[in-house]
Amino acid sequence: MTITVKLVIEPIFEADFCLNSYGFRPKKSAHDAVDEIADALHQGYNQVIDADLSKYFDSISHAKLMVVVSERIVDGAILHLIKLWLKAPVIGEDRDGTRKNVGGGKANSKGTPQGGVISPLLANCYLHILDRIWDRRQLRRKLRAHIVRYADDFVVLCRGKVDDSMLVIQYIMGRLDLTLNETKTRIVDATQESFNFLGFEIRVSKGLKSGKTYPHVCPSPKSLARVKNRLKQLTRRERTPMPLENIIGSMNAVLRGWTNYFHYRNSSKALDRVKTHAEERLRKHLMKRHKVKDRGTGLGRFPSQQFYTKYGLYKVPTTAGWKKAHASV
Numbered sequence: 001m002t003i004t005v006k007l008v009i010e011p012i013f014e015a016d017f018c019l020n021s022y023g024f025r026p027k028k029s030a031h032d033a034v035d036e037i038a039d040a041l042h043q044g045y046n047q048v049i050d051a052d053l054s055k056y057f058d059s060i061s062h063a064k065l066m067v068v069v070s071e072r073i074v075d076g077a078i079l080h081l082i083k084l085w086l087k088a089p090v091i092g093e094d095r096d097g098t099r100k101n102v103g104g105g106k107a108n109s110k111g112t113p114q115g116g117v118i119s120p121l122l123a124n125c126y127l128h129i130l131d132r133i134w135d136r137r138q139l140r141r142k143l144r145a146h147i148v149r150y151a152d153d154f155v156v157l158c159r160g161k162v163d164d165s166m167l168v169i170q171y172i173m174g175r176l177d178l179t180l181n182e183t184k185t186r187i188v189d190a191t192q193e194s195f196n197f198l199g200f201e202i203r204v205s206k207g208l209k210s211g212k213t214y215p216h217v218c219p220s221p222k223s224l225a226r227v228k229n230r231l232k233q234l235t236r237r238e239r240t241p242m243p244l245e246n247i248i249g250s251m252n253a254v255l256r257g258w259t260n261y262f263h264y265r266n267s268s269k270a271l272d273r274v275k276t277h278a279e280e281r282l283r284k285h286l287m288k289r290h291k292v293k294d295r296g297t298g299l300g301r302f303p304s305q306q307f308y309t310k311y312g313l314y315k316v317p318t319t320a321g322w323k324k325a326h327a328s329v
Contacts, residue, residue, distance in 0.1 A: 002117045005081060010121055012072050017124065018131035023151030024120035030198045031264060033150045037157065037197060038215035038265070040146050041190055041204055045157035049166055050195040052184035053173070056152035057119070058111040060126050061177045062086050065112075068125050082122070088113050110177075123151060130154075130172050139168065150198055162187050199223045199261070217265040224270055227258045228277050235285040244311070247285065251278060252314040259316050267320040275316035279304045282313060 010026075017025065022033035053059075066083065073079060087108060112119040131149060133139070140146050144160030156165050166187070173180055188195045191213070194203035200223070205216040234250045255278060263271065287298040307313040 002085065005078060006118045006121060009073055009078065013121065013125055013128075016072065016132075017128055018135050020134075020147050021124065021128065021131050021149050023149065023153070024124060030150060030261075033148055034198060034200055034202070034217055034265075036148050037155060037202060038217060040148070040157040041202070041215040043159075045144075045146055045159050046190045046204055047158040047162045048188045048190050048195055049156035049158065049162060049169065050186050050188050050197075051154050051156065051169065052181040053152050054179040054181045056178065057114050057123060059178055060110060060112055060123065062109050062111075064176065065122060065126050068129060069122070082118070085113060085116060085118060086111075086122075088116075120151065126176065127152065127154075129176060130169075133172060139165075143168070153198060155195070155197060196220045196222070200265075218267045219262045219270040223262065224273065227254065227274055230254050231278055231281045235281040237288055240285070240289050244289070248282075248311055248313055251282065252312075255314045255316055259314075263317060263320055265320060268318060271316055271320055272318040275318055278313065278316065279307055282307055282311070 014026065020036065022028045022030065022036075062083075065086070066079070069082060070079060073082075112122050127149065131147065134147050143158070143165050145156050145158040145162075145165040147154055147156050156169060158165050170180060186195075190202070191204045194201045196202070199220055200217050201220040202215065202217050204213050206213055231251060231254060234247060234254065239247060255274070258274065259271065283298055283302045283304075286302045287293070290301075292298050292301060308315050
C-alpha cells in the first residue's frame with residue numbers, strides 16, 4: 001500500500017520540486033548535485049555555508065508537513081493514510097530481544113518514520129519550502145547565493161555576503177522548527193580549505209601545469225577510512241577458516257560498490273590507495289592462511305598480479321572519470 005501511494009503522489013510533487021534538489025528523486029543523483037556545486041565554484045561562488053541540520057528526520061513537524069502535503073494532495077483518504085504513517089509506532093528490541101516501542105505513536109507530533117518507503121519523499125517535501133523561498137524571492141540574484149540540496153544535506157555557495165545568506169537560512173529553519181547544528185555548520189572559503197558533501201571532499205585548487213583554478217572533487221578522508229576499515233574487517237585473522245572464494249567475493253562486493261560511486265572527477269589518487277590497500281590486505285590474509293611470516297617471502301609468493309589472474313580479485317581502476325568543469329566564469 002505504501003509503495004502504491006508513493007508511486008501515485010510522487011509525480012505530483014516532482015512537478016513542483018526545484019532544480020537544485022537532488023536527493024531521492026527520479027533521474028537525479030548525488031553526482032549531479034556535486035556537479036552543480038563544482039559549476040558554482042567555477043563561477044566564483046567560493047564562500048560556502050556547509051550546513052548541518054540537527055536530527056532532521058526526527059524534527060519534522062507533522063502539522064506543518066501536512067500543510068505542505070495538502071497544498072498538492074486533496075484526496076482525503078490519501079491524506080489520512082499519510083497521517084497514520086507519521087503516527088506509526090517505532091518498535092525496537094532490548095539486548096535480551098524484548099520488543100518495545102521506542103518512538104512514534106499517536107501522541108507523537110514530530111518526525112518521519114526512518115526506513116519507511118515514503119519517508120524520503122515527505123522529507124523532501126518539507127525542505128522544498130527552503131528551495132521554494134529561495135527561488136520565488138530570487139535570492140540567488142539578490143544575495144548572490146546558490147543552494148544545492150540532497151535531502152537534508154545542503155550547502156549555500158556565495159559570491160555575496162555570507163552573513164546575509166546565513167541569517168535567511170536560520171530564519172527559514174526557525175519557521176520550520178528545524179535547528180542548524182552550530183558545532184558542525186561552518187563557513188568555508190573553498191579557495192583556502194575543503195568541505196565535505198555526500199562523501200566527497202571539495203575545494204578550489206590550482207592546476208600544477210596551467211596554474212588555473214578548478215573545482216577539485218575526491219573521496220573524503222572519512223570515505224577512504226571507511227572502505228579501508230571494511231576491507232580490513234573482511235580479511236582479519238579470524239576469517240581464515242572461511243573458504244577463500246567467500247573472502248574474495250566479500251571484498252569484491254565492497255570494492256565494486258565503492259568504485260561505482262567514487263570513480264569520478266579527481267579521485268585517481270584515492271582509487272590507487274584503495275587498490276593498493278586491497279592488495280596488501282589480501283596478501284596478509286593469504287600469508288596467515290599459509291603460515292608465511294616473512295614479508296619478503298609473502299611478496300614473492302603472492303605477487304599483486306596473481307590476485308587478479310588467479311584469485312579473481314576485483315581490480316580497482318586507478319584513473320578516475322574526471323569531468324571537466326564547463327560552466328563559464
